Amino acid sequence: MSNPAFRLKPQLCASTWRMPNLTWKAGLILLAALAISLQWATLFAQEAVPARASALEVLWQWIPYILEGFALNLGMSFGAMAIATVAGIFLGLGQLSRLRVISWPSRFVTHILRNSPWLVILFMVMYLVPFEIRLPGFGKVGLPDWIKATFAFSLPVLANISEILRGAVNSIPKGQWDSAESLAFTRRQILWEIILPQCFKRMIPAWMNWYALLALATPMASILGVRDVVGNTQAAMEAAGARPDLLAPFYLFVMGLFFLYIYPISIWTRKLERKYAIAN
Amino acid sequence: MPDWIAAFFADLHTQTGLNFIIFHDDYEFARFLRGASLSLQLIIATVVFSLVVGVFGAWAQGAKSRIIRWVMDAYIQIFRNTPPMVQMLFFYFVLGAYVPQVDAGGYYEPMVTSFGWALISLGIFGGAFNVEIFRSGLEAVPASTREAAESLGFSRWQIYLYVTLPLAFRISLPALTNNLVSLAKTPSLAYVISVPEMTYILNQIRSDHINVPEMMLVLFTFYIVVVTLLAAVLHLIERKLALPGYGQ
Numbered sequence: 001m002s003n004p005a006f007r008l009k010p011q012l013c014a015s016t017w018r019m020p021n022l023t024w025k026a027g028l029i030l031l032a033a034l035a036i037s038l039q040w041a042t043l044f045a046q047e048a049v050p051a052r053a054s055a056l057e058v059l060w061q062w063i064p065y066i067l068e069g070f071a072l073n074l075g076m077s078f079g080a081m082a083i084a085t086v087a088g089i090f091l092g093l094g095q096l097s098r099l100r101v102i103s104w105p106s107r108f109v110t111h112i113l114r115n116s117p118w119l120v121i122l123f124m125v126m127y128l129v130p131f132e133i134r135l136p137g138f139g140k141v142g143l144p145d146w147i148k149a150t151f152a153f154s155l156p157v158l159a160n161i162s163e164i165l166r167g168a169v170n171s172i173p174k175g176q177w178d179s180a181e182s183l184a185f186t187r188r189q190i191l192w193e194i195i196l197p198q199c200f201k202r203m204i205p206a207w208m209n210w211y212a213l214l215a216l217a218t219p220m221a222s223i224l225g226v227r228d229v230v231g232n233t234q235a236a237m238e239a240a241g242a243r244p245d246l247l248a249p250f251y252l253f254v255m256g257l258f259f260l261y262i263y264p265i266s267i268w269t270r271k272l273e274r275k276y277a278i279a280n
Numbered sequence: 281m282p283d284w285i286a287a288f289f290a291d292l293h294t295q296t297g298l299n300f301i302i303f304h305d306d307y308e309f310a311r312f313l314r315g316a317s318l319s320l321q322l323i324i325a326t327v328v329f330s331l332v333v334g335v336f337g338a339w340a341q342g343a344k345s346r347i348i349r350w351v352m353d354a355y356i357q358i359f360r361n362t363p364p365m366v367q368m369l370f371f372y373f374v375l376g377a378y379v380p381q382v383d384a385g386g387y388y389e390p391m392v393t394s395f396g397w398a399l400i401s402l403g404i405f406g407g408a409f410n411v412e413i414f415r416s417g418l419e420a421v422p423a424s425t426r427e428a429a430e431s432l433g434f435s436r437w438q439i440y441l442y443v444t445l446p447l448a449f450r451i452s453l454p455a456l457t458n459n460l461v462s463l464a465k466t467p468s469l470a471y472v473i474s475v476p477e478m479t480y481i482l483n484q485i486r487s488d489h490i491n492v493p494e495m496m497l498v499l500f501t502f503y504i505v506v507v508t509l510l511a512a513v514l515h516l517i518e519r520k521l522a523l524p525g526y527g528q
Contacts, residue, residue, distance in 0.1 A: 117503055120499055127496055216361075216363040254363075
């Protein structure tokens with residue numbers, strides 16, 4: 001039978017975060033929504049007080065300030081991803097360790113951090129990490145909120161990267177371990193020279209998915225007073241007179257910013273996913 | 281609350297200064313319970329609502345009309361590629377403004393509460409992922425099965441409801457479980473629109489009693505326990521319903 005029943009196409013179910021047929025349609029709709037909301041807002045503004053600046057003018061005026069916040073979001077996402085990648089790989093290797101003293105705590109930490117919401121981890125880190133620490137040789141070093149938030153965002157991602165690494169190592173056929181062992185490789189050599197190089201390639205799509213999720217989570221930092229894109233947007237709306245007609249265009253603008261940034265990453269991830277799909 | 285628990289935590293407070301006030305003060309304990317129950321309601325309602333969105337969405341994606349498919353595609357892309365927190369703010373502040381007010385006995389309140397908006401926005405967000413998962417499950421059901429049902433005189437809707445969907449559901453269970461577990465963690469986001477669930481309540485209690493580390497520990501533990509239990513239940517269902525003879 002060349003076509004068995006109930007066979008899932010591997011590329012369809014390889015990842016929960018797979019993208020459907022990607023086009024620029026969605027972006028167009030978002031743009032259209034922004035345009036409609038602006039039109040709507042203008043309409044209301046003219047009905048109320050003709051002299052008032054239209055929502056579009058207000059938004060235009062505040063765009064540099066909002067983009068400044070967005071830059072902080074990008075910075076936090078890069079920093080958190082760098083921490084998460086390095087720490088996640090070590091934690092993942094810790095999970096694979098033969099020593100129970102190392103593997104059990106690694107599994108425990110991975111489990112805990114994977115199963116708690118981002119916002120809860122963010123609250124914990126923001127409230128429990130002091131705002132300045134004493135480093136030997138540097139004296140007191142201040143920890144601004146955004147650095148603490150970056151650290152907080154890296155925690156759930158590093159646990160997931162640890163889990164991805166474990167999954168990738170386990171997906172390598174066991175025969176490779178045995179044959180490498182028969183060629184007198186040590187365990188460390190097998191892991192670093194044979195297994196991991198194959199794993200890293202397989203991990204790239206999942207790694208990028210987590211980057212996208214991380215970038216989408218960074219606006220949460222605004223809840224704790226970090227002046228990121230949402231924080232700046234809300235401050236801008238406040239400064240412009242807290243008019244209700246500003247809400248739709250401003251929030252849609254923020255959504256549009258993220259969409260423009262994340263959507264190409266999603267397309268790229270999906271391409272790589274298909275490229276590296278494990279043939280079977 | 282049993283007396284010995286209250287006594288234990290009151291003792292802990294006087295001995296060590298660790299103030300788990302929610303476990304030795306009746307008023308705060310009631311607040312804690314209300315927050316916990318609202319959190320659980322929100323989690324369960326969100327999961328169920330996202331499943332409904334997923335089933336209807338997957339059905340709409342297989343529709344003959346190009347416009348419907350186009351709209352579904354756009355919906356999935358927009359909700360997957362924008363921050364869920366901003367989506368929630370948008371739903372609550374922007375769409376919430378257009379919802380009519382109802383008379384609640386002397387004063388007016390919006391027809392959709394903040395709980396309602398949290399449920400709607402999270403359900404639609406999670407649903408965008410479920411649509412995809414169900415669709416890949418539907419595609420995995422072989423055409424010959426559908427043809428067999430057709431030859432037995434089933435109508436199109438009957439085939440979907442009695443043949444394709446149950447099979448697709450069981451095929452897509454592993455992916456679905458993963459997504460539902462990660463969706464169960466998002467209701468803490470409802471904090472931004474002041475839904476008095478666990479995150480919000482514990483933040484209030486810690487500002488009332490200045491016992492930040494203790495309350496953060498309780499919050500952290502609460503979510504880990506709830507999410508771990510939910511994951512265990514879902515995995516149990518997954519094992520019970522797994523199609524025999526496939527996978528490990």
